Amino acid sequence: MPVSKRDIKKVSVAIVLDGKYEKVKGQNGEELKYSPRSQKELADIKGIVARAVGIDEERGDKIEVLNVPFETENLADEKGLLDAADRKEMIYSFSKYGFYALMLVAIFFFIVKPLMGFLKTRADQAPLYQVKDVYMKGATQEAGPTAIENKQQAALNDVMRDKAVVGSIIKDWVKEGT
DSSP states (O other), rough: OOOOOTTOOOOOOEEOOOEEEEEEETTTTEEEEEEEHHHHHHHHHHHHHHHHTOOOOOOOOEEEEOOOOOHHHHHHHHHHHHHHHHHHHHHHHHHHHHHHHHHHHHHOOOOOIHHHHHHHHHHTTTGGGGGOOOOTTTTTGGGGGGHHHHHHHHHHHHHHHHHHHHHHHHHHHHHHHH
16 A cells, blocks of 8 residues: 555654774774764765655654764774684685595505505416417418417426426415415
């Protein structure tokens, strides 16, 4: 339901403005100095608000603009507390990401690197009996599978003559049997 001018009996508006603050070097470092707003500024603000609200002095409407300093004593303390909280949050954030990075490095050095070394030594110690294909120079398809098997057997016999190789093969067989 729209409100008409006849329905409004009286309007009262109060505006409280803070002044301006300037940083001044004082005894305790930088301090804030309060300076009040000028009468021209107060009159301009009063006029703007009066037009916005629709003040009618014939009806008895009143508008009051006051310049009052807001509390500034605790402002420096609050700023210090906010700075400390921001610093604490930043340290927490850095430490969290640092912990994650440290965990990744630890996983790499204590799990991945030893596992890769183990797999490499295991591949180097592969027993000779697992060799299935032997490349023979001058072998052709016409020679047939029996010729290839004979060459493989001859190569295996040459290896078996070496006592150290035979000993390592037997040790591997014993380890696999247990």
